[in-house]
Amino acid sequence: MSDKLKVGISIGDINGIGLEVIIKSLLDNRVLDFFTPIVYGNTKNASFHRKANNINDFSFNVINDVDQANPKRPNLINCWQEDVKITLGEENEIGGKYAFISLERATEDLIAGKLDALVTAPINKHNIQSENFNFPGHTEYLQSKTNAEDVLMFMVCDELKIGVVTGHIPLNEVAGKITEEAILKKLRMMNESLKRDFWIQKPKIAVLGLNPHAGDNGVIGTEDDAIIAPTLEKANQEGIFCFGPYPADGFFAGDAYKKFDGVLAMYHDQGLIPFKHIASRKGVNYTAGLPIVRTSPDHGTGYDIAGKNLASHESFLEAIFTAVHIVNNRREQAELSENPLAFRKLSKDRD
Ligand SMILES: NC(=O)c1ccc[n+]([C@@H]2O[C@H](COP(=O)([O-])OP(=O)(O)OC[C@H]3O[C@@H](n4cnc5c(N)ncnc54)[C@H](O)[C@@H]3O)[C@@H](O)[C@H]2O)c1
Ligand SMILES: N[C@H](C(=O)O)[C@H](O)COP(=O)(O)O
Known part of the structure; x- marks a missing residue:
């Protein structure tokens, strides 16, 4: 039995660049020293993308269940048997249907504890909608599946780690959702994640304002002074080291x-x-606050370049390694804090 982490990978929209960036990430088999990949898709579908992108010398080890994964190979679980028409670059129902089948199966295995982490290739948020998937994205789907009370969309790269108070909601609903409770919840999740997932002992967090110039003392909106600033005082009182609100x-x-x-x-x-610009195609979308670990690249389905061998896989590979890193950090921290030394006051005049 290998003790390498098992990373589940959902393939996203079958007409986008998901399989291209997955295959390119697993092409150099040195990455298999660090994790065992298990892709949830279909062999014919994978071959189609490999050929369309002129990628040779790559094959999956096809398995039926995670237990059969070969730690020295990229593994693939066939999630459907039927022939499926791939129309590269097209947004259609088929793309959404099979993206969901892949995601659902990988999520089941993740929640059942068969996988150590999940990395999701991009879905199209429109064509995936169905009776089974009525969410704005993976973030909300996984929150619901794991019964997490709240989650934080946390975009991470070496230069910047940035989360959002409001996520996938229409812009005209944003101001109404900027409340003390919402800001405090997200600050707590970010603080906890920086400590537990990224091992930053005393994180220093900046909070942006809502209005242009953070409201300019109430001239351009009141939320910055009336809601955000007093919330930051409360957060500091409970030990979260935060500053702002800063004009973005x-x-x-x-x-x-x-x-x-x-x-x-x-x-x-x-x-x-700013994140996607600064990360310059190496950014990772991490869902903090879940009981499981899930990351994804910071780009979408890339329909305009699908099947043209133009997609960069850097963000996808970063997403895999970030997931591995977070799982390892969490486990190591749990182990280190398992048997803490009892706190004893030292007295100078003891025997
Ligand atoms: N995690 C996810 O599932 C996720 C993330 C973002 C967007 N999306 C979805 O993807 C769909 C398309 O969104 P979009 O067009 O705004 O964003 P996009 O990221 O798909 O494309 C934006 C631009 O970046 C380019 N691009 C994207 N990925 C690239 C890569 N790996 N290498 C080189 N160039 C790349 C594209 O060619 C395009 O020009 C939408 O439905 C959106 O909701 C999903
Ligand atoms: N907002 C993210 C981005 O632009 O990268 C992405 O849409 C996240 O969606 P998920 O909830 O599907 O991860």
């Missing part, structure tokens, strides 16, 4: 993010636009 534009223009271990943005694009 100047914060990034002046590279202030480099001085912090984590940054909390108020909404999706406020955080993800």
